[in-house]
Amino acid sequence: MLVIVDMQARLLPHLEGGERLAARVGMLLRAAHLLDVPVVVTEQNPQGLGGTADALRGDLRRAKVIEKHTFDATLAPAFIDALPPAPATLWVAGAEAHVCVLLTVLGLLRLGYRVEYVADAVASRRADDRAVALERAQQDGARLTTVETAIFGWLGSFRHPRFRDVLALIR
Secondary structure: OEEEEOOEOOOHHHOOOHHHHHHHHHHHHHHHHHOOOOEEEEEEOHHHHOOEOHHHHOOOOOOEEEEEOOOOHHHOHHHHHHOOOOOOEEEEEEEOHHHHHHHHHHHHHHOOOEEEEEEEEEEOOOHHHHHHHHHHHHHOOOEEEOHHHHHHHHHOOOOOOOHHHHHHHHO
C-alpha cells in the first residue's frame, strides 16, 4: 500500500522543492494506479490547509482520502481502518518530512508495519529538518527507498503487462 501524507495546496509552496515533490508523488500515484497498488491519502486540517493539491487530484482515482487532525495519522481511527493488517509493507511519502510524515512512519512502525520511507518523495520547509527526519526514520526501523525503486519493486519484472506504461511515467 502507498501512503501519501498531506500533499495540500496551501502547504506545498512553502516547502523546499515543493514542485519537485509534487512531481515525484504524482509519479508514485500514477504507477500505483496502473499496478493496482492500494493508496491512502491523508489531509491535515483541510479546512485550514486546503485539500490535496490540484496537480495531484486527478491521480487520486481510487485512493482512500482520510481527513485528520493529528500529526501522526495512526492516531486517526479512519486511517487505521484503511490499512491492511500488519506486518504489510507500506510505502510512505509526502509532507512535511519531519512532522506528519515522520510521526506517521514512527506510528506505523510501532504497529508492526514494514515501512519504506520514499526519500525522494518527501519534503520540509528546511533541508535540515528533512535530513534529520530521514535519519530518524531509518534509526527507528524504516527503510529508505526512492520513487523508482518503489515502482520497479511493484513491477517485479520487465515482463509485467504494464511495464511499458509504467516506464513511460519514469522517462
